[in-house]
Amino acid sequence: MQSLTILGATGSIGVSTLDVVARHPDRYRVFALTGQTRVDLLATQCAQFHPEVAVVGSAEAAAQLQALIKRDGLGTEVLFGEQALCEVASSASCDTVMAAIVGAAGLRPSLAAAHAGKKLLLANKEALVISGQLFMDAVASSGAVLLPIDSEHNAIFQCLPIGYQRVPPQHGIRKILLTASGGPFLDRDLASFDSITPEQAVAHPNWSMGRKISVDSATMMNKGLEVIEAHWLFGASAAQIEVVIHPQSVIHSMVAYADGSVLAQLGNPDMRTPIAHALAYPERIDSGVDAIDLARIGQLDFRKPDFLRFPCLQLAFDVLQSGGCAPAVLNAANEIAVQAFLDGRIGFSRIAQLIAETLHRVPSAAVDTLDSLLAQDQVARAQALALLH
Ligand code: NAD
Numbered sequence: 001m002q003s004l005t006i007l008g009a010t011g012s013i014g015v016s017t018l019d020v021v022a023r024h025p026d027r028y029r030v031f032a033l034t035g036q037t038r039v040d041l042l043a044t045q046c047a048q049f050h051p052e053v054a055v056v057g058s059a060e061a062a063a064q065l066q067a068l069i070k071r072d073g074l075g076t077e078v079l080f081g082e083q084a085l086c087e088v089a090s091s092a093s094c095d096t097v098m099a100a101i102v103g104a105a106g107l108r109p110s111l112a113a114a115h116a117g118k119k120l121l122l123a124n125k126e127a128l129v130i131s132g133q134l135f136m137d138a139v140a141s142s143g144a145v146l147l148p149i150d151s152e153h154n155a156i157f158q159c160l161p162i163g164y165q166r167v168p169p170q171h172g173i174r175k176i177l178l179t180a181s182g183g184p185f186l187d188r189d190l191a192s193f194d195s196i197t198p199e200q201a202v203a204h205p206n207w208s209m210g211r212k213i214s215v216d217s218a219t220m221m222n223k224g225l226e227v228i229e230a231h232w233l234f235g236a237s238a239a240q241i242e243v244v245i246h247p248q249s250v251i252h253s254m255v256a257y258a259d260g261s262v263l264a265q266l267g268n269p270d271m272r273t274p275i276a277h278a279l280a281y282p283e284r285i286d287s288g289v290d291a292i293d294l295a296r297i298g299q300l301d302f303r304k305p306d307f308l309r310f311p312c313l314q315l316a317f318d319v320l321q322s323g324g325c326a327p328a329v330l331n332a333a334n335e336i337a338v339q340a341f342l343d344g345r346i347g348f349s350r351i352a353q354l355i356a357e358t359l360h361r362v363p364s365a366a367v368d369t370l371d372s373l374l375a376q377d378q379v380a381r382a383q384a385l386a387l388l389h
């Protein structure tokens with residue numbers, strides 16, 4: 001029996017995780033569930049999965065959840081705040097942590113799980129983008145088992161030989177081929193980019209996801225963050241990571257070997273597949289996802305990414321080269337820009353400009369401690385906000 005903490009249980013990944021968990025009551029029990037706001041959904045999840053602890057974002061939300069827990073006669077303890085998130089992520093009462101909070105807000109809780117040596121299912125890519133080496137050092141020193149949930153990285157993990165998941169080139173890996181759908185604006189007339197609405201940007205052609213990652217997919221910043229994520233997870237240099245546009249999202253990524261072999265992982269675009277893979281690893285369990293019907297799909301297309309259409313992708317490669325705090329600055333500016341776009345304060349094309357201007361203004365310091373990284377994150381946010389006015 002594995003005992004789980006699900007950080008971000010009320011989000012898209014959290015809900016998919018609970019869907020898989022519900023199929024295997026003999027294997028998994030839930031120790032803790034967390035959600036920032038959607039108290040009603042969290043209460044429903046508590047009634048179904050009976051966690052020992054539930055964590056919300058504020059005292060007010062905690063009081064609301066507490067009332068619902070009492071109404072339903074449940075024994076779940078209700079806590080709130082970042083410290084509580086870190087406690088449930090590192091508690092001796094859980095073996096496995098699904099890190100599915102969105103953005104930098106997930107950094108400390110995800111890191112707490114890494115330090116505590118958990119089996120760590122990482123969806124919260126921003127945590128790794130921000131803290132890179134610190135994160136991987138925490139995993140290495142605690143003996144945590146880090147399993148990628150991002151579909152591309154989970155695919156790469158599956159295409160690497162067991163035991164060689166940190167891939168120095170001497171293991172015969174030539175390249176990592178990171179596939180990208182290209183999002184909803186792959187073929188849209190560039191001249192009309194300024195009239196893109198938030199609703200159009202969050203309508204991804206293949207995947208149903210939270211709003212922030214959906215906008216990231218539309219700008220292709222998501223792929224940029226994933227390039228940095230792949231660098232840390234697999235020890236690959238920027239030159240060893242190639243982005244390939246594949247609009248159908250059937251191949252989730254590939255690994256090219258020195259002998260000319262290219263291994264790919266295929267499947268329907270449904271996050272329950274990588275979630276089930278990581279939950280059961282190294283075994284395999286039912287995820288509720290149908291097998292792919294290749295005859296119906298008919299054909300798979302590939303093309304090169306257009307860095308002029310998607311400047312965010314170039315910015316991500318640039319900060320990977322710069323190193324230090326630059327990826328944290330990029331991430332912070334992106335979070336501010338995406339929120340401003342969703343709030344109708346800036347146009348779609350302004351997202352990339354705002355990030356570039358923030359990177360230009362915030363000097364990239366070297367990373368030594370988590371506190372210095374988070375300080376840089378705050379400086380970048382303040383700078384990006386100032387540029388909004
Ligand atoms: P979402 O917006 O649907 O859910 C986010 C979750 O985080 C919610 O439970 C929310 O309550 C919680 N949260 C938000 N702000 C918080 C805060 N300040 N403190 C604590 N909790 C907070 O997002 P999602 O689509 O599920 O994505 C979650 C993470 O997984 C992101 O990092 C995303 O990049 C990654 N990811 C998602 C998908 C996908 O298909 N949705 C695929 C790959 C990777």
Ligand code: MG
Pocket residue numbers: 150151152226
């Ligand atoms: Mg992905």
